[in-house]
Amino acid sequence: MAEKVKRRRKHSYKREKKLNRSMAGNTLLFVLMGICGVAMALPLVMVINNALKPLDELFQFPPKIFVRNPTLENFSDLFILMNDTWVPFSRYMLNTIIITGGGMVGHVIIASLAAYPLAKHNFPGKKILFLLVELSMMFSWTVTQTPQYMIISWMGINNSYWALILPACAFGMGLYLMKQFMEQLPDSLMESARLDGAGEFRIFWSIVMPNVKPAWLTLAIFQFQQMWGNTGGTFLRDEQLKPLQYALYQISAGGAARAGAGAAVTFIIAAVPITFFLICQSNVLETMTSSGMKE
Amino acid sequence: MADTNDRSEHALEVAKKQGKLWYQIKRSKASYFMIAPYFILFFFFTVLPVVMAVGFSFTYYNMLEMPTFVGWKNYIKLFLEDDIFMKSLKNTLILAVITGPVSYMLCLLFAWIINEFKGKLRAFLTLIFYAPSICGNAYMVWNLILTGDRYGYLNGILLKLGILDEAVQWMQTEKYVLPFLIVVQLWLSLGTGFLSFIAGLQTVDKSMYEAAALDGVKNRWQELWYVTLPAMKPQLRFGAVMQITSSFAIADVSLNLAGNPSVNYAGATVVTHLLDYGTVRLEMGYASAIATILFLLMVGSNQLIQKLLRRVGE
Structure with a gap:
């Protein structure tokens, strides 16, 4: 069975390559990608180089992009500083795992669960609910922060993980994204499962979700970035609840003396979501959901 | 006479429609179940703040005192x-x-x-x-x-x-x-x-x-x-x-x-x-x-x- 699938993939891969592609077009695209790629890679190149620069190079004037005498000093400085934080550093990490994980997994599951009926069922109120979601994305987040803070205080969940996780679960973007992808699934797919006696939850979990894997992996990337960048801001007062991001900013905020550690912090803050991004993206690109499935 | 007939027919139709709507809502129980967790959170953390913010736009509000209603003044x-x-x-x-x-x-x-x-x-x-x-x-x-x-x-x-x-x-x-x-x-x-x-x-x-x-x-x-x-x-x-x-x-x-x-x-x-x-x-x-x-x-x-x-x- 597996072999058959493999052979079919190989086959379709070959066919796909040959269709409607000219040499001149390919060359043009390669050149274009090369030029633009260099410009887009700049921030990445700079983060890496700065993290490896010794202090004198960090303060060199005029500044250079590339490092001349790479060193790992910045990282060892950072690790020393990590050891005398108020709360043990592992506590910040745990907080980040809970907040980022909760906000990401919670949003992906809850939003997907709501997106399925909105995309594939017919029920009164469906259109207006979706319209609300679409409109909500266009209201400036700056001014809704204050009322949101009030609501969170009224609920009494201020100064807890919930104050960050629950609002994150209610973002409009995830539902919108998931609904758009689910709309593309052929109805026949769910119909046949229904004939087999599967309930709606089961259809959602074992048929719809696997078939929109690229969508929820992409949503996970967005949500991870969003939650990872959260410093806890106004909601978390207790030092024991604050996330890694906050602790790292505190360390690097020490002015010139900590510029080296600061460069290492910038690197770590970028490296974590990039790692997550690469894991998710390579999975997005591997799923060959559609071929043979849509009729 | 014809008028009352019309009216009762109309009433019947409305009743039918209401019945149908109620039937549709009941039939869609599973759908509502699935959207409930999201939309409850969505209402409290997204819709309500937006509605409140629009409300604030008709007030003078400096975040220290209670907002005072000023009508269209801000927009003007x-x-x-x-x-x-x-x-x-x-x-x-x-x-x-x-x-x-x-x-x-x-x-x-x-x-x-x-x-x-x-x-x-x-x-x-x-x-x-x-x-x-x-x-x-x-x-x-x-x-x-x-x-x-x-x-x-x-x-x-x-x-x-x-x-x-x-x-x-x-x-x-x-x-x-x-x-x-x-x-x-x-x-x-x-x-x-x-x-x-x-x-x-x-x-x-x-x-x-x-x-x-x-x-x-x-x-x-x-x-x-x-x-x-x-x-x-x-x-x-x-x-x-x-x-x-x-x-x-x-x-x-x-x-x-x-x-x-x-x-x-x-x-x-x-x-x-x-x-x-x-x-x-x-x-x-x-x-x-x-x-x-x-x-x-x-x-x-x-x-x-x-x-x-x-x-x-x-």
């Missing part, structure tokens, strides 16, 4: 007295009209080109192009390039080539601010829309390309227009909404490169103006009024764009 002040708002509205419209469509096309174009590559190379390319959105130091790069002395990269190159005689303070010169903001914003455009297009291209049925080739589609451009784009209309809609929300809300790029306030407000946008009132002057009522105007602007353009998108592939 915005359009009749606030010159900076008018300037920022103009800047925002220029930025949105230029960067919006171009960014959207770039997202689509690059997602589509990357889709031509395979395996690890493709994941790597996606990372490179998404890097400005994920690295968090994007503005640092541009500050290096646009620094106003002769060590700024752009000045350095232009001086060496003899195009300039002396260094130009790019971000302190009114006429250069907006063009550079546009360039940087375009460079930053491969974000949410881009990734959702990458994912969307994955779900296009491969057999459709074979069928199209048999039907006489000759090159990749035709294939794009007649096969790929129509197949990913849902993603195109999503991308358009995301593009609108980001293009009209341009602010970070201006704050980081041109500063706030920027020289002669050349880089002021609706959102920098909003941030000024909302986070610096703490006039929440006025800031909410700005947000409401911005919201209406986005809703209007969304209507227009969605209409255009329906024509894709025709």
